[in-house]
Amino acid sequence: MTPKVLIFNPRSANSKHRIPNSILQVGASIHGIYDYVFVDGNLEKDPWLKLKTFFTSGRIKYFCITVMPGPQLKQAIPFSKRIKELFPKTMVIWGGYFASNQYKVSLDSGFVDYIVNGPGDHAFPRLLDCLESGEFHKLETIQNLIYKASHKIIKTAKEPLLDQDALPPLPYEYLNTFYPLEHYLGKTFLGKKTFAYHSSFGCPFTCSFCAVVPIYNARWKGKSAKTMYDDISYFKKNYGIDAIEFHDNNFFTSRKRVVEFSKLILNDGISWWGEGRIDTINQYSDDDLILMRKAGCKMIFLGAETGNDEVLKQMDKGGQQTGQMIKDFAVRMKRIGIIPEMSFVLGLPADSKDKVMDQIDMDIEFIRNIKALNPDTEIIIYLYSPVPTEGSELYQQIVAAGFTFPKHLEAWISPDWEHFDLRKNPLTPWLTPSMVDKIKNFETVLNGYYPTVSDFRLRGLKRKIIKQLSAFRYKNNLYACPYEIKLLQKLWKYRQPEIEGFYLE
Structure with a gap:
């Protein structure tokens, strides 16, 4: 196999055990058409080393990243910039919510070439076809695409959402050749x-x-x-x-x-x-x-x-x-x-x-x-x-x-x-800082008095202790400086599902 396409899933805060549907969807769109490889930043000790190994082979032409807001940017941005510096002929293609919503600042960076604006089931393979054939005049006909031409940002028409049952199956078993599915x-x-x-x-x-x-x-x-x-x-x-x-x-x-x-x-x-x-x-x-x-x-x-x-x-x-x-x-x-x-x-x-x-x-x-x-x-x-x-x-x-x-x-x-x-x-x-403090302190007391059921490590005596410790504050609307609750939450590694997800290491 001589892969031309590298599909990268940047590391996220709570996705180590979450199967990367976004990159699977990208892979499904070109499966059997273009050879490609997956790199999952959540399962690599050093994602950059893995990426560099593929690129130094000289075969990768397209670096494709799904970019969500938040933690994924910590790898998506510096890795894209480095790839463009070290391998300037590489086309960097972004997709995901961040890329679609912040397309101007992304394209103005100089190291993001194309953005797939929403689902890429048709847009992504058609983009690769144009780039491979050199028929750049056809780019404007590809729906769900954002790019720069003559220093002007081109945002093509939105494609109607496709019949989901008619799309090709996700390449789960192909992902399994890179990362055992049990990990997810x-x-x-x-x-x-x-x-x-x-x-x-x-x-x-x-x-x-x-x-x-x-x-x-x-x-x-x-x-x-x-x-x-x-x-x-x-x-x-x-x-x-x-x-x-x-x-x-x-x-x-x-x-x-x-x-x-x-x-x-x-x-x-x-x-x-x-x-x-x-x-x-x-x-x-x-x-x-x-x-x-x-x-x-x-x-x-x-x-x-x-x-x-x-x-x-x-x-x-x-x-x-x-x-x-x-x-x-x-x-x-x-x-x-x-x-x-x-x-x-x-x-x-x-x-x-x-x-x-x-x-x-x-x-x-x-x-x-x-x-x-x-x-x-x-x-x-x-x-x-x-x-x-x-x-x-x-x-x-x-x-x-x-x-x-x-x-x-x-x-x-x-x-x-x-x-x-x-x-x-x-x-x-x-x-103001005092407003933010009030909200966060209330959240701390609330989570102390009503610990989330999703943190199933916090049970029995631990749950009883933190609930009793928080009871006086909660019942009397006393939220300022809840240091004793924060200490226990830190000591017992209390999980907030909106930040860390449901998965336990």
Whole structure:
């Protein structure tokens, strides 16, 4: 084999045991057409050494990276730059949310040549065909592509989402020749061998704070329940999986598909988790939800965001979700027996800093109300990090408040910006240090009094001790300087699933 294409998955904070669906999708698009190799930065002690070994062979012409915001940038940016410096004839091709949303700064860097803007099932092989043939005039006809020509950025038309069942199968067994698939089946609270799976692309909604919106433009396409079940059955038979994380942007978009899938997997003894919207799943019947629970649905990640109806409208949450619906849904999930994992976005801009703080206080009280209604509700707290959803009211507001993204690509891996897209430490001008401290201190106390069920190492006496230690603070709204709780969380390596995922080393 003389590979021309190297497909690289940069190291992420919580992906060592997560099968890299993004690079598998890239590989599937050229499988049998171009020879290619995989390098997974999560499973390499020294990814750069592995990359350099391939490139010094003189055969690699295309360096292709899936680039998500956050930790992946720490390898994607410097490695792309070094490849371009050492092997200047190499074409560097980026895909992923970061590349699509921050395409200008990426292309202006001088070491990113092309960006696949969204799904690359057609765009990627067609791009390689043009580059191989030298027919550069055809680049403008390739949908889902962004590149520079004569110092001008060209952004081609968006391609309709494809029939997911008609796409070629992911090359799992080819990946297995580079990295044994068992490495990707880690232990989580869901099961001993948890399999990460994508069953759909896109989302039919236009939330103004979501990075998916500019890429998919309110479009969604999913695999059929039968195709999903066939894939999962293959991994159960050959690798003994007993749990699934569905990493779709919105797994529950189609009720019919979810119900059909639940019936298929009902007796397979597989637990699963997925992401959805409260106003969508709230339209499911109790019988639907009970079926899902019996079929292994253990927890659902849900964007609650806030209890303030006006802010929900500002976020473009579809005009249906309300604070009362969120509370009612928490109660309903308690009765059904599925754990709701609700995320909240605190620290949105407002007309004044006093209004920002008032909204933070309201959200904290609303979270406490949710916990009172259903103590099993998992709470995920994010600080609002802007995304370039140009044209939305929220984006106009953040620009007016003085927020700007970095003008140079390498600034994204500076200490100030490194954790921006983890939505834990945003550089937003309307948030003061005292506001950030209040949110983080509340989060510490909340996680002490209600430790996440996903950290199954924290149980028995440890769980009892940290809960009792936090009780006085939580019950009396005393959040400042919770050093004793932080000490125990550090000592016992408390895991926050939104940062570290469900997998344990």
